[in-house]
Amino acid sequence: MMRPFKIGALLGIPILVSPSWLFLFGGLSWVLATQLYPAALRHSSTTTHFLMAGSSVLLFFASIILHELAHSAVAKAYRIPVKSITLFLFGGVAQITREASKPMGEFLMAIAGPATSLVLGVLFAVTWFALGATNGGPLDVVLFWLAWMNGILALFNLLPAFPMDGGRVFRSLIWMFTGNYYRATNVASWAGRGIAWSMMATGALAAGGFNLYIAEGTFGGLWLILVGLFLENAARQGLLQNRLVHALRQYSAGDLMIADPPVVEPAMSVASLARGVLELNPRVCYFVEDHGKLAGIVSAYQMRAVPEGLWERTTAGEAMIPSSRLRATPADRPVHEVLIEMESENLLHMPVVTDGRVVGVIGRDRIITLLRQAGLLPAPR
Numbered sequence: 001m002m003r004p005f006k007i008g009a010l011l012g013i014p015i016l017v018s019p020s021w022l023f024l025f026g027g028l029s030w031v032l033a034t035q036l037y038p039a040a041l042r043h044s045s046t047t048t049h050f051l052m053a054g055s056s057v058l059l060f061f062a063s064i065i066l067h068e069l070a071h072s073a074v075a076k077a078y079r080i081p082v083k084s085i086t087l088f089l090f091g092g093v094a095q096i097t098r099e100a101s102k103p104m105g106e107f108l109m110a111i112a113g114p115a116t117s118l119v120l121g122v123l124f125a126v127t128w129f130a131l132g133a134t135n136g137g138p139l140d141v142v143l144f145w146l147a148w149m150n151g152i153l154a155l156f157n158l159l160p161a162f163p164m165d166g167g168r169v170f171r172s173l174i175w176m177f178t179g180n181y182y183r184a185t186n187v188a189s190w191a192g193r194g195i196a197w198s199m200m201a202t203g204a205l206a207a208g209g210f211n212l213y214i215a216e217g218t219f220g221g222l223w224l225i226l227v228g229l230f231l232e233n234a235a236r237q238g239l240l241q242n243r244l245v246h247a248l249r250q251y252s253a254g255d256l257m258i259a260d261p262p263v264v265e266p267a268m269s270v271a272s273l274a275r276g277v278l279e280l281n282p283r284v285c286y287f288v289e290d291h292g293k294l295a296g297i298v299s300a301y302q303m304r305a306v307p308e309g310l311w312e313r314t315t316a317g318e319a320m321i322p323s324s325r326l327r328a329t330p331a332d333r334p335v336h337e338v339l340i341e342m343e344s345e346n347l348l349h350m351p352v353v354t355d356g357r358v359v360g361v362i363g364r365d366r367i368i369t370l371l372r373q374a375g376l377l378p379a380p381r
């Protein structure tokens, strides 16, 4: 997919246009200029219809930018940076870099967009009314369409389908009343998926010729299916991310860090650092293979056993523990048996061997980490 290009900036936020948006712009202008406006103004010229369509669509996208700008302004008030506002195939989106930390912030941030659309809709309707409302000129028709579209945009966005605006409002309310962010996100995401499936079903029925008032005909039906697919995907991602964040919530950086990493003085020579690798990393371990068969291992213990003066002249084959004295495991052996053997033999790692070849290595600390992750061992403090 091609990258969005910048058309300007508002409130210090870059406004981007994705190439996919050009399809929406073109399609919408075409439908207005060749179908809706000729039907509403039968006696006007084709040029008038196209001028009306062009200005309608431009003003509509200006309305969408104002909608996204409203989300962004609230985000900025909560000191949440906004990276950009992008127009794309399904309308607009503000790239708000993180979520609100309190339900009220999320509620205000989410409701600001639809509220702006509603206000714009009312403003267009009031202008339409003030200019005579029923004289049926081009300006009238355009204003009416803009009022109508902004109203639809407000209502559509208020559907309680996470991650749409209404879904975020819905989540913030559950979050506010239960205090449980995880459960609120789950409920709102499932509502989002349910609504997405209903959209796709409605779209399929409309494309099949049923008049359901929400969508009509093949084009309207297919469009609804596409929006449903997009929403389904976004809601599912929301659920996955929520599960991931929830699973990681019980850990802190301190739990997952490698404790006490090596620290050296600036005056130390690189040679002494290289030598020190053996002291600092007792887990360093090479597998020696001879003609494709495991011949032995050389770990830090074996390397340290060789005096430094003999390093150049000693081969891996001479320093290694030969395979005849090694404990290896086949790949399909149950891991608890491996762990018990490693504990009883005091081994830090064990080669995994298939047909005499080393295919991997299993570390005792890796098994311990796995058990901790599964909650079967207490996390180190």
Ligand SMILES: [Zn+2]
Residues within 6 Å of the ligand: 067, 068, 071, 113, 114, 157, 165
């Ligand atoms: Zn919005």
